[in-house]
Each structure stands twice: as C-alpha cells, then as structure tokens.
Amino acid sequence: MNRFAQKLTENSISLRRRRSEILQVNVGKICNLTCVHCHVNAGPRRKEIMTRETIDRVIDWLAKTDIRIVDLTGGAPEMIPDFRYFVDRVKALHPSRHVIDRCNLTILLDPGYEDLPEFLARHKVEIIASMPCYTPENVNAQRGEGVFEGSIKALQLLNSLGYGKAVDLPLHLVYNPVGAFLPGPQAEMEADFKRELFSHFGIVFNKLYTITNLPIGRFAAYLRHNDKLDEYMELLISTFNPATIDGLMCRNTISVGWRGEVYDCDFNQQLGLQWKNGAPLFLWDVDPHTIENREITTGNHCFGCTAGAGSSCGGAIV
Ligand code: SF4
Numbered sequence: 001m002n003r004f005a006q007k008l009t010e011n012s013i014s015l016r017r018r019r020s021e022i023l024q025v026n027v028g029k030i031c032n033l034t035c036v037h038c039h040v041n042a043g044p045r046r047k048e049i050m051t052r053e054t055i056d057r058v059i060d061w062l063a064k065t066d067i068r069i070v071d072l073t074g075g076a077p078e079m080i081p082d083f084r085y086f087v088d089r090v091k092a093l094h095p096s097r098h099v100i101d102r103c104n105l106t107i108l109l110d111p112g113y114e115d116l117p118e119f120l121a122r123h124k125v126e127i128i129a130s131m132p133c134y135t136p137e138n139v140n141a142q143r144g145e146g147v148f149e150g151s152i153k154a155l156q157l158l159n160s161l162g163y164g165k166a167v168d169l170p171l172h173l174v175y176n177p178v179g180a181f182l183p184g185p186q187a188e189m190e191a192d193f194k195r196e197l198f199s200h201f202g203i204v205f206n207k208l209y210t211i212t213n214l215p216i217g218r219f220a221a222y223l224r225h226n227d228k229l230d231e232y233m234e235l236l237i238s239t240f241n242p243a244t245i246d247g248l249m250c251r252n253t254i255s256v257g258w259r260g261e262v263y264d265c266d267f268n269q270q271l272g273l274q275w276k277n278g279a280p281l282f283l284w285d286v287d288p289h290t291i292e293n294r295e296i297t298t299g300n301h302c303f304g305c306t307a308g309a310g311s312s313c314g315g316a317i318v
C-alpha cells in the first residue's frame with residue numbers, strides 16, 4: 001500500500017468515482033514550450049499525437065453519455081493537426097458540449113496559428129491559460145525566455161475578441177508555483193493578478209486557478225536535480241487536508257490519453273496508471289454506466305492534490 005492509500009485508510013476514506021461530468025482528453029505531448037514544471041515532459045520534438053480515427057472513437061463514445069464538458073489538454077492541444085476537427089465534432093453533437101482549451105497562450109502567436117483565436121471565440125471555447133506570474137522574471141524562468149511578453153500579447157488579443165469580458169467567452173488563468181512550495185491563497189493571488197495585469201497591461205480575466213505542482217515528470221527531475229524531492233514530498237504529506245477529498249478532480253473527470261487509453265486523471269496518465277479490467281482499457285472498452293463508484297488508483301503523487309487548500313484542474317479545492 002502506498003503512503004497516500006495508508007493516509008486514506010487512517011482517515012477512514014474510501015476514494016471512489018462519482019458521476020462523470022468532464023471528459024479530459026490529452027491529445028498529445030507536442031508543445032512549442034518546454035517548461036521546467038511540466039508534468040507531461042511535453043516539447044516540440046514529441047511525436048505522440050491523437051489521430052483522427054481515435055478522435056472519432058472518442059466522439060462516438062462521448063455521444064452515448066450525458067457528459068457535458070470536454071476539456072482538451074496536452075502538450076499544446078492546438079498543435080495537433082486535427083484540433084479544430086475535434087472541436088467542430090464536439091460542438092456538432094446533440095446536445096452540443098462545452099469545450100475547454102488548456103492553452104499556453106504563446107501558441108496563439110506562432111506562425112500558422114494566426115486565425116486560432118477567432119476560431120476559439122467563434123466556437124465559444126473556454127480558455128484556461130497558464131500564467132505563473134505577473135512579472136517577466138518568474139514567467140521566463142519557468143517557461144522560457146520571452147514567454148512572458150508573448151503571454152501578455154496573447155491575453156491582450158483574447159481580450160480584444162471579448163475573452164474575459166463576454167459571459168460566453170470565459171478566460172481563466174492558471175498559476176503554478178515557480179519552485180518547491182505550495183501556492184498562496186487563491187482569492188488573494190487572484191486579486192493581485194487582476195490588479196497588476198490590469199494596471200500594467202489593461203488585461204482582464206475571470207478567475208485565477210492556483211495549482212500545486214505534482215512531483216512527477218520534468219518537475220520531479222528538477223526537484224531531484226536540486227536535491228529537494230524528499231523535502232517537497234514531506235511538505236505535501238505534512239499538509240494533507242482531508243477536506244479536499246470531496247473535490248478531487250479524479251472523482252468526476254475521466255482522463256483519456258492520445259491513444260484513447262483511460263485513467264483517473266492526467267497525472268496518473270503520465271505515470272502510466274491506465275484503467276485495467278484484466279487487459280488495459282481504452283475509452284471505447286468502457287461502459288459509461290459502470291464508471292460510477294469505481295475505485296480510484298492512487299500513488300504518493302496524490303499528496304500534491306490534497307496538500308493545503310488542495311489542487312485540481314479548477315484550482316484550489318477548499
Ligand atoms: S507546462 Fe504546458 S506549455 Fe509548458 S511544456 Fe508542458 S504542456 Fe507545454
């Protein structure tokens with residue numbers, strides 16, 4: 001039994017899935033950036049990309065469910081050749097589904113993507129954008145030289161299209177700590193981000209989501225390299241908060257990989273903790289009616305979701 005499972009037992013908690021509300025699809029590992037904190041190890045040279053055939057199978061499965069939200073992530077999800085095809089097909093379903101694009105902002109300025117912001121706005125795609133700080137030093141240290149300036153330009157472009165202003169064009173930002181520590185209080189950080197981004201750049205947005213870095217992927221390598229992995233794990237373990245369990249994203253979100261494999265969350269996906277029923281399961285192997293109450297696969301990395309105020313795809317939990 002891993003330490004997280006032990007902790008759940010000590011607290012008499014059984015971690016099981018509830019009704020599925022979100023289908024989160026990681027469409028590939030290709031990305032125009034190579035951020036220090038990336039748990040996907042994404043980058044420009046990664047070849048893993050969801051094919052159109054797999055997209056069709058995912059859509060066929062989705063059409064049989066009442067899941068109303070499709071959350072597209074990566075890598076930079078917009079870089080796969082069939083990103084727009086995927087969005088078009090989801091929006092064409094009856095009833096249509098809400099689409100979220102987890103966007104790194106800079107991709108919106110890259111050559112070949114000039115009309116992408118308009119495409120997203122036309123399809124009313126919600127944007128959840130990474131923005132680890134409102135100062136250039138911290139952003140460029142975590143995400144690469146020039147990323148801050150590009151992110152500011154992209155946010156101004158999105159605002160000019162109505163994002164962050166119109167009710168049907170939500171724009172949320174994601175903050176990740178730039179080191180081995182937990183995020184500060186979400187409401188206070190949101191107020192700081194809103195004040196600074198507006199006063200310096202005229203930028204507006206809806207919500208700030210604070211997300212804890214999980215000790216996996218490139219972030220684990222960074223911690224190991226700086227001899228901080230054990231210290232960070234102890235921090236996560238010592239701040240375990242049972243009140244976060246109810247809001248963990250693995251309870252209502254199904255995570256799908258670029259080949260159609262199924263997991264409890266994107267972190268489990270990066271660790272290869274695929275659902276199994278004897279053999280590894282793909283989305284089209286899963287009867288949607290059998291998901292509720294399924295036991296969730298955990299590991300020590302789960303302490304990253306339950307530390308302090310908790311952390312999920314929608315930010316702090318409590
Ligand atoms: S954190 Fe996001 S933007 Fe950065 S390399 Fe990973 S997938 Fe790309």
Ligand code: SF4
Pocket residue numbers: 248249250251264265266267268296297298299301302303305
């Ligand atoms: S990493 Fe977080 S979301 Fe994933 S299974 Fe563990 S607790 Fe749930």
